[in-house]
Amino acid sequence: MPMTRRLVLGASGALALPGLLRAQGSNPIRIGEINSYTSQPAFTLPYRNAMQLAVEQINARGGVLGRPLELITRDDAGRPQDAVRLAGELYNDQKVDVLAGAFLSNVGLALSEYAAQNKRLYIGGEPLTDAMVWERGNRYTFRLRPSTYMQAAILAEEAAKLPAKRWVTVSPNYEYGQSAVKWFRQILSAKRPDVQFVAEQWPALGRVDAGATVQALEQARPEAIFNVLFGPDLTNFVRQGNTRGLFERRAVVSMLTGEPEYLDPLGDEAPEGWTVTGYPGELVDTPAHKTYAAAYRQKFNAKPMCGSLVGYSLINSIAAGVAKAGTTETEKMVEGFRGASFDTPAGQATYRAIDHQGTLGVYVGKTALRRNEGVMVDWRYIDGKDLLPGDDVVRGMRPASAN
Amino acid sequence: MDSLIPQLLTGLAGASSLFLVASGLTIIFGVTRIVNFSHGSLMMLGAYIGWSILTRLPRDPEWFVLGILLTVLATALIGVVLEVVVLRRVYRAPELFQLLATFGVVLVLQDVTLWIWGAVELPLPRPRWLRGFVEIAGNRFPFYDLILIFVGPVVLGLLWLLMNRTRWGTLVRAATLDREMVAALGVNQRTLFTSVFALGAGLAGLGGALSLPNASANLNIDLSIITDAFVVVVVGGLGSLPGAFLASLLIGILQAFGIVLVPKITLVLVFLVMAVVLVFRPNGLMGRPQAEAREATAAAPVIRPAPRELRILGLVALVLAAAAPLVAGEYYLTVLTDACVAVIFATSLHFMMGPGGMASFGHAAWFGIGAYAAGLLMQWLGAPMPVGLLAAPILAGIVAALFGWFVVRLSGVYLSMLTLAFAQIVWAISFQWVEVTGGDNGLLGLWPPEWARNPATFYWIALALAVSVALLLRRALYAPYGYALRAARDSAMRAQSIGLDVKRLRMVALVIAGAACGLAGAIFSYSKGGIFPTYISIPHSVEALLMVLLGGLQTVAGPIIGALVYTGLADILVRSTDLWRLVLGTVIVLLVVAFPEGIAGAARRLWLRGREA
Amino acid sequence: MSVLVVQGLSKSFGGVQAVGDVSFAVAPGEMLALIGPNGAGKSTCFNMVGGQLVPDAGSVLLEGKPITGLSPRAIARRGVGRTFQITATFGSMTVRENVQMALLSHRREIWQFWRPVAGRHAEEADALLAQVGLEAQAERATGVLAYGDLKRLELAIALGNAPRLLLMDEPTAGMAPAERVGLMQLTRRLATERGVAVLFTEHDMDVVFDVSDRILVLNRGTLIAEGDGASIRANPAVREIYLGTGATSGGH
CATH class of the missing domain: 3.40.50.2300 (Response regulator)
Structure with a gap:
């Protein structure tokens, strides 16, 4: 007791x-x-x-x-x-x-x-x-x-500057991935009516079968790739893509890949020349x-x-x-x-x-290799207020009760 | 057309990787009858240990091979430790308790791995030779994937030699067929089991280490690989090595082409394959039926009416529970509400698993279906809470009836695995079909109406429903139906010979359990204000198993006690330490070793000491 | 009229004939023994009558109505009771509850979810237990019974279905010799009292000759002799089989 x-x-x-x-x-x-x-x-x-x-x-x-x-x-x-x-x-x-x-x-x-x-x-x-x-x-x-919208929007703007017309997308199959692809397609298509999306891959989150995914993308003979994969999925995808030559002579635009959380693990296989959102860390x-x-x-x-x-x-x-x-x-x-x-x-x-x-805001830039490590180069910081849609659009999406 | 061959080869490489992991799992199961949930953790350890070794060795191929072999030895050693420290102590416990123990090991190893190797994923830097490729049909194909394609058959061949050309292998095969017979032959079972576990763990380590050139060592390997490995082992037939190989090929190739043809549903595809195979071959492609006598060896104790003391105790607990809002703060009321939901969750699983003899590894499916039924009705029709609470069990029951057609013809682990597959399909739909289910963002805004919004009121509603469900289920178990269900479990042969319809009895048990669990899902959703795919995740299904087994499978009060203890324990641990997985896992393992019949079972044994059961 | 009529029953497994063209009949109150060396096809025959196996050819009539190929459950429902070589009882119930289950099933009271089992048909169950000499053990868990008592419990369960025909597969296997005769004499008595036809297989020749009215001898799936104890004992073909295999009496 x-x-x-x-x-x-x-x-x-x-x-x-x-x-x-x-x-x-x-x-x-x-x-x-x-x-x-x-x-x-x-x-x-x-x-x-x-x-x-x-x-x-x-x-x-x-x-x-x-x-x-x-x-x-x-x-x-x-x-x-x-x-x-x-x-x-x-x-x-x-x-x-x-x-x-x-x-x-x-x-x-x-x-x-x-x-x-x-x-x-x-x-x-x-x-x-x-x-x-x-x-x-x-x-x-x-x-x-x-x-997601802001990150996809800035990447779509960057993508619109590229000559590529045949695009493919690869994205984890869940809400974030689906939204990112939706916004990217919508904004890029609006800016560039000549662009077409010729294939899309939707690996399950955390379980990408990278070899088969890369092979399927390769088969579509794209000119550019929009990637939303991150974490271990990204690591697997980049390795298979590097070996199989998926990224050679192709533009790649990629969500969040410039964040050190995702870029660092890629080590000396970090891709070069991808257009990414991310964070340059101590380079700022x-x-x-x-x-x-x-x-x-x-x-x-x-x-x-x-x-x-x-x-x-x-x-x-x-x-x-x-x-x-x-x-x-x-x-x-x-x-x-x-x-x-x-x-x-x-x-x-x-x-x-x-x-x-x-x-x-969002840091957007290119990836590069420096001393066998992936870094962001040519980056710029874009204030978040410039990435958001117009007030009318926002008001239309947001419930009136939220105010 | 030119991409057919590369895609096929990619599928073959994937198949090899799958086989490495599945082969160890199937060997361990064949001999020890343990469904080893920690097999994925062993593969994860293999990847991490492999990374630690390989990054310290020169990067030439011969050193790579050496590093892989060292990794295999190291994981085999870990397997030995696991077997000796944990599993050896639970062989005598009922089969499912071993599963519980291995799940405890999963939790412990998650924290141990995080502690040793840190949170960041660790990819192995690839030397030039690992980045090489060969040109096949105009496509580059990774040289390493070619190696992988050969590793699978080579390992299969070596295992075949080991099994068929050594005395040890003969013993393993004999034990796979008939464990008791081998024991009777005077073979040292301990050594055999330990060595089998070491071999299985070594194979998992091999799989983990060989995955390094293509993937990183990361903390998500364990649970993502274990479901795939289960599927392969079940499709191939439990305990069958050639079966596991065949199943790996089937799934690897299907996956590779599925990605091209139906990129959005690859997750579901694997489980659909498993369901189809089990419908046509209830023991997998190359498995043998499990002898019925085996399952009935450990007779369940007689269920007697609760003694007066227990009834009084229950009544006191009920009065205290009803009076809780008078003393407990708002937060503790939500924990108690969670506990009420857990009680329904656990008692409904117990209903089909204890008396019904159908151990479900996917009980969270019904929880989720009930939750989404309420959520979608609200979203589409604006249905209020009472309608949702009514619709949830009905819909879950209907789906259970449809699913039951597949389930009741299976038994034992195959049945458990089909329930797991079904839950994964439901999970994948909720996670990936964003247009309808909202995907992982879930369905939101599912709150109780104004009159029930007060935490105390809602708690009383949950309490009333939980007590009603528990009492109704209990009542059914003491009525002829419950007895008949138990009879069908005790001896299907005897049950049929007195005219009982075993399949229909089990089917109805599944419908009742599914419906009750669906109600739990709906109550839970209203208390959380939303529905998320995590309700249907594997860990949630395992939680239901934990509660039932912790409390005790063979007593009616067991699941209730288990639900309360687990909810309380998890809540305290999560709030008090970041290492809650380590502590919870250790507690689970200790409880399994100390109380193999569960808390209520142990209490019952103490109570009955000196009296005949 | 015969309770059970079996005509031209055949069954093969993978091209090997286990039972070929077997015919026989059992009358009410009659005890018919089915004997033969191991692998003679006794169990196959038995399982075709009991519904565990579907025959390739032939028919099984119960009280004139065909039951060929029906499920064990359907056959049980038509009044066939059964005991198994390895006892099959409900281990998580008491002795009385085991019999209550048979009674509830027989009365079609299984699909009830409210009224508890306790006390239902208890007197009738106790009466059946008394008939097999288990009344004193009614409250005990089945799991703690001696093997001989389990066998008797199986008999009581089988009787709970008020069967017209009782199928007993090796009813005395695993019992001490003294118990064997006791069990079979009990069966004999019950068969006569209730007019139940009994078909059983048995290894112990003493038991067979002691209680059976007629004996069928199977060898390699075919019927080679039929008759009462004396004529079977005298049958040279039967002697040859048994002397040839060395299994004369005493079971295995």
Whole structure:
């Protein structure tokens, strides 16, 4: 019996601890963050590191509204249903003020649904799906990163400059892949009516049969290729494509391939001359970025990844939004985040009032090999606000209730 | 036409890779009867170990071969450790518990691999000779893929020699045919099992290492390869090496041409092949029927009416559960709601698996079908929650009836694998058919109506439904139907000879289990506000198995206890540590070793100590 | 009229004839033994009557109606009870519940989902158990019974179906010699009392000669002798088979 009692006491003590902390003093602004730490570690671990860095820096500067930031992270294991449960835990049990996070689109959408339903603020960092701010957009959800549409749009513009007319697409068969191909085809076809798409490949996500896929693409004798594969799928595809000569004398336009998360593993087989979106990392030489990259390297002894950029910017954006709102009361924060400007290592960005999309931009450039490693060259940074469709189009896609 | 030959060769190379992994799995199954879920993890380890070794060796072909052989030895050694430390302790447990233990191993190895090699995928830098190609029919064909094409048959040949020209091989073949007989012959079964496991693990390691020049070592290998390997082994016939080879060829080639002809449904294609093969050949292409006596060896204990103490305990638990909203915070109410869903999920699986004798590896399919039924009705017709909660079990039941036609003619592991295949088909449809299901973005906005939105109200609804379903299922099990179902499981022969329609009994059990599970899916969707393909994923199906087996298969209270314990354990672990997979996996393995009859089963044994069952 | 009439039954497996043109009949209350050396086709014959195998040719009539090629279940429904060489009972039930199952099935009460089994037809089940001498064990789990008791339980289950014909495949296999005679005499008594026709195969010649009314001898799939105990004992063809194989009595 005594043992049972001690166990119970121990448990309740642990649960009560955050409450004690809060009562004792500085009353921090709590950010509850949910992400796929165990199922997508390659992206989310550098991302979490950078978030911690940002929190430290902001607190060193005196916090927000005179209160320090406190970050609580949770692992959703790649399952939206778990994310929703944990969102409840963070809000009801940990009493967080702002909910943030998600890497996977479905987790992001699930959290945004939760936010709308429970009238809580949710700031999505990574998820790319357009639905998050457009078709399924809602009043309580903001999204930082350039969306599938924005990435596909800039690549379609680049593709339109190429002479190629016979295109093929290869894309993982799920919502992200299908959306990317849809936008790319739509925008490129509009700009270049002479272009035709002669074949498409839809390997299952994470299970590409690269040899057969490359062979099938080769068979279509394309002049250019639009690729949406990433991660291990991309590695397999590039290797088979290199050996089988698929990429020779052909233009390749590729989503996200310039991100170090996906480019680095390709090693000395990283393709040269692909037009990609991504992140040039420490090659970005603006003062803001240099300071950030140096701090990151000093703290973690690693190079900043694309996930780091997103995590760092996410925390900064939240700090700016809360500061602008002047309170952590949800409805006021929604108003505060609308139009809130914040600094990121890539440049200044804003949460648009019209659709809550962040204007963090896209780096677009070419891939190249430097000392047996893939890098981005000839890149430029395009502000996110220039990549989005016109306000009328956006208003048409977004439910009226979202405003 | 000129691309026919390269595509065929590509298919053959794929077939070889598949065979390497499947051969180890089928040998292990043949002898030990263990459905080794951790086989994919062994292949993943093979890839990582291979990477670690090969990146440290010179990059010439002879060193490559040496590195591969070292990798095979290393994974074989890991296989020995696994067998001695974990599996040896659970051979006496019912078959499915071994599966559970191997799943625990999968979880542990995921975290161990992440901890040792890190999160970033590790591709092997390819020296020039690995990038070479030959010109075939005007197309470049990778030199390495040509090597792979030959590796498969060579390994098959070596295994054939090993099986047919050595005493050890003779023992393995004999054990595959009749395990008891070999034991009776005085063969040291322990050594035999350990060596077989080492061979199987070594083959998985070979598959992993040989995949390196084409793919990277990454953390997703384990679960993505294990389903393919299962399919190959089942299509070929459990325990049959030539069967596994034939099935690898069939699937490899079909995959290569499927990509050209029907690029969007390659994922489903493999499972359709498996379903078709099992319909025409219920034991796979080259498998032998499993003797019925084998399945009935361990007689299930008698189910008696619950003792008074247990009924009182149940009633107390129910009162506490009903009073929970008065004390528990909002978050704990959602966890309790999840627990209610888990109770239905587990009891419905138990219904078909315990008394029905049909172990489903794809129970999440019904969960998902129920969820999507409610979700699509809302999306298309604006159907409110009560309609959704009604439609979910009906639709899941109807689909179960259609699917049942295929299932009830199979038995044992084949049946389990067909349920797995079916769940994967349902998953692939939900994941890839974006226009209808929303793909992985799911169906959103599925919230309860205003009157039920309060977490306490919704919890009470979930509790009422869970208790009703559990009681109804229990009632059916104590009624003539439940007895007849159990009779058909205990002895199909005897059941038929007293006039019972075994197939129809099992079919109805599947429909009832599917319908109940569909309801669980719908409740869950309303509590999460959306439906996602992850509801139908393999890990979710395994969760149902975990709950039932943890609680205990042979008691009616088992699945309920299992559902509660698992939900609580998972919730606490996920929130307290990033290493939750390591801890959960270890706990599962320990529980299987300590309580091979499940928690409720162990409690029952203690309770009955000194009395006759 | 005969309960069971078998005419010209034949079955081949992969070109090898297991049973060829076998005909016989069993009358109510009669015990007919089917004997022969291993591989003579006894079990094949048996399984064709019981529905486990479909004959290539010939017919099986039960009380004048054809049951050839019907499923075991359909044949059971028409009043054929069966025991197996290796006992088949419901291991997760008590002894009484095993018999209750047969009674419930016989009364077409299986497809009920609400009223519990407990207590249903319990008296009738106990009466059947009393007839085979198992009444004291009614509450026990089947799994803990002695082998001889399992055999008797099988008999009680088979009787629960109120059969016109009882098929018993090696009913005494695995039992101690003293138990064997006891079981078969019990069967004899029940057959006479209830007018049930019994067709059985048996290795133990003592048992065969002790209880059977008539004996059929099969060798290599064909019927080589038929008659009562004395005439079979005297039959030179039968003697030759058994002396030739060395299996005279005592089973295996």
